[in-house]
Amino acid sequence: MNFTTGSSEDELLSLDNIRSTLIRLEDTIIFALIERSQFAWNQKIYEKGAFEELKVLGFEGSWLGWFLFETESFHAKARRYTSPDEHPFTPIQKLPQPIIAMQSFPSLLHPQSAAHPSTNANSRILDFYVNKIVLAITKRVKISKGSTDRDDGNYGSSATRDVEVLQALSRRIHFGMFVSESKFRGAPHKFIPHILAQPPNTEALAGLITKPAVEAALLVRLGNKAEIYGQELDPQGKLRKSPGEATESGSSGHAETRLDTAEVVALYRDWVIPLTKDVEVGKLAQCHI
Numbered sequence: 306m307n308f309t310t311g312s313s314e315d316e317l318l319s320l321d322n323i324r325s326t327l328i329r330l331e332d333t334i335i336f337a338l339i340e341r342s343q344f345a346w347n348q349k350i351y352e353k354g355a356f357e358e359l360k361v362l363g364f365e366g367s368w369l370g371w372f373l374f375e376t377e378s379f380h381a382k383a384r385r386y387t388s389p390d391e392h393p394f395t396p397i398q399k400l401p402q403p404i405i406a407m408q409s410f411p412s413l414l415h416p417q418s419a420a421h422p423s424t425n426a427n428s429r430i431l432d433f434y435v436n437k438i439v440l441a442i443t444k445r446v447k448i449s450k451g452s453t454d455r456d457d458g459n460y461g462s463s464a465t466r467d468v469e470v471l472q473a474l475s476r477r478i479h480f481g482m483f484v485s486e487s488k489f490r491g492a493p494h495k496f497i498p499h500i501l502a503q504p505p506n507t508e509a510l511a512g513l514i515t516k517p518a519v520e521a522a523l524l525v526r527l528g529n530k531a532e533i534y535g536q537e538l539d540p541q542g543k544l545r546k547s548p549g550e551a552t553e554s555g556s557s558g559h560a561e562t563r564l565d566t567a568e569v570v571a572l573y574r575d576w577v578i579p580l581t582k583d584v585e586v587g588k589l590a591q592c593h594i
């Protein structure tokens with residue numbers, strides 16, 4: 306979504322527009338996962354203090370934490386985190402100020418929402434990504450013979466891809482703020498009693514924002530995309546076939562796609578959609594009072 310094109314708030318907050326951004330982000334996320342899945346798990350890059358070299362620099366966190374800090378420091382200077390749809394993983398107070406003036410954005414969201422901790426899901430995103438997802442998507446990487454530790458030494462390449470996956474996931478999940486704003490504006494009378502309840506009725510709010518048919522269609526579409534984007538073509542541009550289905554050129558082909566489709570579907574079903582809903586509910590419960 307481009308906030309500075311002069312589109313009206315109603316256009317920017319139309320559910321169709323927002324959903325088309327969510328659909329496009331599915332592609333970004335799948336391709337970023339494919340990129341990460343070429344490298345081994347490399348568990349060491351997620352452990353605090355595992356790299357002596359970082360301690361020398363005075364950085365206490367993990368290798369990935371350092372990549373996030375350095376990448377986000379640079380992006381902060383270019384005012385990335387002043388945009389309503391961008392949230393850094395590094396605490397904002399540790400990042401430098403933008404070197405150029407703020408852009409003016411339409412006031413799409415209630416003023417409290419962007420800053421409110423209940424709408425920042427990044428620590429939960431980092432947690433499920435590091436502890437569940439990386440492990441699952443790097444299962445197929447072949448490590449040198451005899452090695453059992455799923456470490457191929459590609460620490461820089463792995464962390465670079467991790468940052469890309471994390472930024473895409475974060476953007477997608479925080480879009481929940483726009484989704485719930487759009488739904489609220491479509492029928493404020495349905496939401497207001499549950500927002501004003503003390504404490505706010507988060508269960509009722511979750512019921513109002515949940516659209517089972519949209520979720521079901523998403524999971525089917527995502528599985529199909531993961532299947533299609535994960536396919537490999539041989540140098541002649543022909544689809545690689547599984548063994549037993551040799552191509553005309555005689556190549557025996559590959560048995561597997563680049564990504565496990567079921568893992569991608571599970572990522573959305575178990576983490577991305579539930580966290581998006583948490584952001585939607587958190588934003589409604591905290592910010593429209």
Ligand SMILES: O=C(O)C(=O)C[C@]1(C(=O)O)C=C[C@@H](O)C=C1
Pocket residue numbers: 324327484514515516517519520523577578579581582585
């Ligand atoms: O499209 C919506 O209405 C959303 O709220 C987004 C989303 C999702 O994460 O994809 C979340 C909750 C709904 O049940 C359906 C889909």
